[in-house]
Amino acid sequence: MGHIKQTVALKDVKCFALHGYYPEEQLTGNHFIIDLTTKFTPLGFDDELTQTVNYEDLNSIIRTEMKNTQKLLETVLNNIIAKVIEIYPFVEKIDVSMKKLNPPMPGQIGHSFVQLSYSATN
Template sequence: MLTIALEHMEIHAFHGYYPEEAVLGNWFIVDVAVSFEEHQPVTHLYETVNYQGLYTIVEKIMKIPKPLLEEVVQDMAQAMHEKYAMIRRVVVSLRKVNPPLGGQVRHSMVTLEKQY
């Protein structure tokens, strides 16, 4: 298996269950790793997963506000597999920086791992 990953993408977005999150937004950190079978030496971009394509998917989905982070990571994983059918495993982690919990919390995190 060959793995392509993007780590620590920082994006401001408006995901969250509480009304103030839809108004103020928050900073999020996204990590993505996708794996696929390597059947030959990879010498051309079309033989692999373009990480620019992964970034574009993350950026697009982060622009669509959702109340639950679980929905966001599910949408990302599905979109990645739809664009790159060769993917056999996706791991997406989404962290909300300083979530509004009434105490000092560095981040909340949701991680989805899917096998195809």
């Protein structure tokens, strides 16, 4: 029999935050959408949260890191990954991405996009 892999994720988490490279971005803020996906080998199936990743914790991590103003979205995403690993060291893979809606640039741009991926193995 093969191995079971589990995914726990949050999609389209909407936040308003003050991230941005330019000082005016950190004053006016912007709307962001975050996706966070974790993958791991299940610890068991005894119907307890201790056996899995709690997506309420994932939401809390996202919301906390979105409050910490950073110049680069990459920094925010890296901090999210580090916190997930700290709380859930058994997680084998993490994908986290962020869309910055209507980035302040000339032209009509729906969103900018940054993604980081973590893998416990190479």
